[in-house]
Amino acid sequence: MNAPVPSPKLYDCRDAFAATLERLAAEDETIVAVCNDSVGSSKLGGFKEKFPERLVNVGIAEQNMIGVAAGLANGGRLPYVCAAAPFLTGRSLEQVKADISYSNANVKLVGISSGMAYGELGPTHHSIEDFAWMRVLPNLPVIAPCDRIETAAAVEWAASYAGPCFLRLSRVGVPDLLPEGHKFELGKANLLREGSDVTLIANGTLTHRMMKAAEILAERGIHARVLNLATVRPIDEAAIIAAANETGAIVTAEEHSVFGGLGSAVAEVVVDHAPVPMKRLGVPGIFAPTGSAEFLLDEFGMAPSAIADAAEALIRRKAA
Amino acid sequence: MEIGELERMARQIRLRDLQAVYEAGAGHIGGEMSVIDVLTALYFRVLRLWPDQPKNPARDRFVLSKGHTACALYVTLAKRGFIPEEEISTFLKPYSRLNGHPNCNKVPGVETNTGPLGHGLPVAVGMAKAAQLSGADYHTYVITGDGEMQEGSNWEAIMAAAQFKLNNLTLIIDHNRFQQGASLSDTNDIAPLRPKLEAFGWEVTEIDGNKMSEVVPALEFRGDRPHCIVAHTNKGHGISFMQDRVDWHHKVPNKEQYEIAVAELSEALS
Known part of the structure; x- marks a missing residue:
């Protein structure tokens, strides 16, 4: 069974992420987006316009961002934390461990611009350690979608999954690989x-x-x-x-x-x-x-x- | 409970905590003795809670950010009916759910896992923000140590609480003036705390944190901004030879010391 020949058109998966999150948020008022001044880089502009009260922007403070997200989940909200992957994972690793993973808080961590997406900005902005840091933590599925279709499917899956997860997204354009309507299944190649x-x-x-x-x-x-x-x-x-x-x-x-x-x-x-x-x-x-x-x-x-x-x-x- | 009853309950919790630490051969007794009056006032007077429904969405939230004083929390939860009192004797034993720092997935009444310092306040800010978003009327309380306020994450959270105008959040700083290795003033002297919190936009109350008649009204206070109670306490409060001695941060009393401490606390009870 061979997949269809990839379309040459390339897509920024952040668009699929943002569109899906906005659609889910329209149906579920408990969904909140939590960010660290990363409205633009996380493509949360549309979310902010539609649900201004539900955008929890803590400013440039990643440790607090993760703790706040855990508290929001404790209070019955469904937080999607959206931040550049190097800072989301590296700066707040202990918060992810204690407040999210060990506490099993129902928080969706969305690492944007992962890998070397920030190429020329240099190694401080590269996130090439995050699989290692995240996958040793119990209770925390680690997911890196390959195209906009799988990104949308994973963002939707995350809302129905009762527990934390880490979605690793990029901003580098990729072609469509999976069929339209693809459903994400955790742990399934x-x-x-x-x-x-x-x-x-x-x-x-x-x-x-x-x-x-x-x-x-x-x-x-x-x-x-x-x-x-x-x-x-x-x-x-x-x-x-x-x-x-x-x-x-x-x-x-x-x-x-x-x-x-x-x-x-x-x-x-x-x-x-x-x-x-x-x-x-x-x-x-x-x-x-x-x-x-x-x-x-x-x-x-x-x-x-x-x-x-x-x-x-x-x-x-x-x-x- | 009225003030006199709360004072009596606090002494009983001190006595049980002392016994648990002595029998386990480990614990953080100094910081437990300093914070027990605030814990008692919260659980027996101030917090809206249902021990048989620990996840009731309407419950007030409480976070013990200075998680190393877990034993005092366990004893308080047991006295309040969240866990069996006889379970306290399993503290630190293999497979006990009562380990050295509280676990929210094992111990009913614990809201989030703490232990590494500087975690509880950000989580409490999120709890209070959730209530603001949903319209829930629960109140969120969080206790930090004074040394713990050296963690930068706390100040991130303090800024956010003010920005979010969280009038449903109360931070109690257990200001016992000692941290693990030395006094606060000899380490990183962040006292006085009041002007710093006020500069960040918080309402601040200073009390004697070991005096129930000051603790209760401070906890029941409601304002229009996030509220910080600087609770001036004594490390090792209630046990004369431990009081204000840095080595009692996590020292365990020997048999003779234990008997003296029991006698002092029992005398205060009678």
Whole structure:
């Protein structure tokens, strides 16, 4: 089953996030948006216009932002915290741990402009540690949608899920990959392309690069399976084990450090259940040089052709 | 409860807290003794609550941000009927739900998990903001330590409370003048607290926080701004040799000290 050829048009997933949140808020008066002066960067302008009382802007104060959100949930509100991912996760990590995760507060954390979306602004504004920081915390699903369709579906799912979660969104344009009307299922990988020689696993802004890499591999006579693994925790162990058993090699790619992120999460399942050769692509444990997100992804070996080369090299290891 | 009954209840809570810390061999007895009068007034007079319905949406909210004094909260919750009194003897024991810092998913009556300092006040601001948004008429109370006010997150929350005009929020600062390692003044002297809170737009009341006749009216006060009570207290209050001694932050009494303390608190009760 092959997914349709991706449309060349690129979409900023923040638009799907904002439109969905506004639609949900119109139906559910308990929904509030909590932000740290991030109305513009979170695309909350429409929400502010429609529901001015329900935009809780704490100013530039991320620790307080998370605590306030936990208190709002205690008081029966349904908060979506919308802030740049590096500050939402890094600045207020202990608040996320104690007030949200450990307290199991029904708060939706939405990290905007994650990964290296703020490319040229430099490593202070990159959020390439957030999978690692968030996925060690109990009670906290970690989700990185791959396109505007999955973003809208995940934002809608979050409202009906009785507990906290972390949605990791980007501002970098991505094509449509999932069919219109797609429903988000927590902890369920999406098979985007069938294949038996190797499996390519990604989420967020990397999934469409994996699809292009699979096309390149197909031209070389290699059949690559592509899994979109939006949910990093709880992870789809069955899909990963099946990929290992059926294709014998796994390549992961992520807009994150290679330490502790998607590739690490996949590798944990692989070593426990079905050891096969793996290649984990990502930021190699350094602070990135200056450049746009797209430039940096290419620079770190995640251009589609480089992913294809890595997959080919991995397949050779499998045969050895 | 009237003032005299509250004073008697506070002494009983002190006595049970002392026994629990002595038997567990750990605890934060100094800060527990300083805060017990405020806790007693809240749970036996001021808070609107239903021990058999700990999640009733109309309940007043209370957050013990100085979560290390959890034992005093547990004893108070037990005396008020939230948990069985005999459960206090499990404090800090394996698999007890009464660990060193309160857990809202295990202990009825606890609203949010505290322990790391500087967390409770932001959460309380969110609770009060939720009531403002929904029109609920519950009131939110939060107790911090005075040393805890060195955490920057508190001042973020203090600014937000003033900006949101939260007249349904009361912060009690347990101003016992000592933190873990030394006096407040020798560490990071943020006293006097009143002018700082006033500068941030709060209404401030200063009381003797170990004097029930001052504690009760301060807690029952309602104004048009967020309200801070600077409660001047004594660390180790009620036990002569602990009073205002920094080493009683988390020291455990030996047998002889325990007996003296029990005798002092019992004498005050009779």
